[in-house]
Amino acid sequence: MYKSSLDHLRELSSADFFEHLFQIMISECSYLIDKKRRTLNKKLLSLSPVNNSTGYYNAKVVTNLSSRVLSNEELICLANGLDYSLPPKSINSMNVASNVETFFHRITDVYQHQKKFMNEHKDYEAINESDIRVLNTKELTLANDLSSLTKSFLQRANRCQIQKNKFDFEQQNYRKLVQKLKQDTSIIITRPDKGRGVVLMDKQDYVNKIHAILNDPSKFSSLS
Known part of the structure; x- marks a missing residue:
């Protein structure tokens, strides 16, 4: 139905007009198409079987010396190592804005002028309005373009990140x-003395071992 209607419209229109109209249709419908695609992907994911490949983990990575009994899922999670991190749920807008401002300062002389101005102000403790730096037309245009691009990027990035999560x-x-492991205050998750890996210990046992090491006169001596 859609294809036949499109072919009929192509026959009745000039090539340039049809191409222009087709681009408008794609632009207007892209949001609806993406929304439909996300809905279908969500349904497919809910119907797909659980991937059993995630059930494998290297047992040598995690050493559990605590009294807590770890579930298989917790072992798999810890087996990723202490350096493993999950992507943030949202984009840090302050960091993005700061990086864009730094970029703007580097490609213009704004920073150098500001540095010189602040040094003069520090020396003379006075502000001369004639010394205040005013952006020229090109710099104002660039600043406005960067601001618009940054806002657009943050909106799209946060939307995609939320959707992905x-x-x-x-x-x-x-x-x-x-979060569940973090809330358990009775255990300590740390690294082994040698090599890479993850070690779980009861918090009290960990504290006792630290005190025993600190009180060992062969390793430490009191300065007082």
Whole structure:
């Protein structure tokens, strides 16, 4: 139906007009198409079987010396290592804005002028309005363009990140597991003395071992 209507419209229109009209149609319908695609992907993910490949983990990575009994999911999560991190749920807008401002300062002489101005102000403790730097037309245009691009990027990036977090069930599960482990104040999660890995200990045992090491006169001596 859609294809036949499109072919009929192509026959009745000039090539340039049809191409222009087709681009408008694509532009207007892209949001609806993306929304429909996300809905279908969500349905497919909910119907797909659980991937059993995530059930494998290297047992040598995690050493559990605590009294807490770890579930298989917690072991898989910890086996990623202490350097493993999940992507943020949202973009840090302050960092993005700061980086864009730094970029703007580097490609113009605004920073150098500001530095010189602040040094003079520090020396003479006075501000002369004639010394205040005013952006020229090109710099104002560039600043406005960068501001618009930054706002557009942040809106799209946050929307995509929220959408990704909504559908990435593995990340959601990892966040819950990490939060659950974090809330258990009776254990300590640390690194082994040698090599890479993850070690779980009861907090009291960990504190006792630290005190034993600090009180060992062969390793430490009191300065007072």
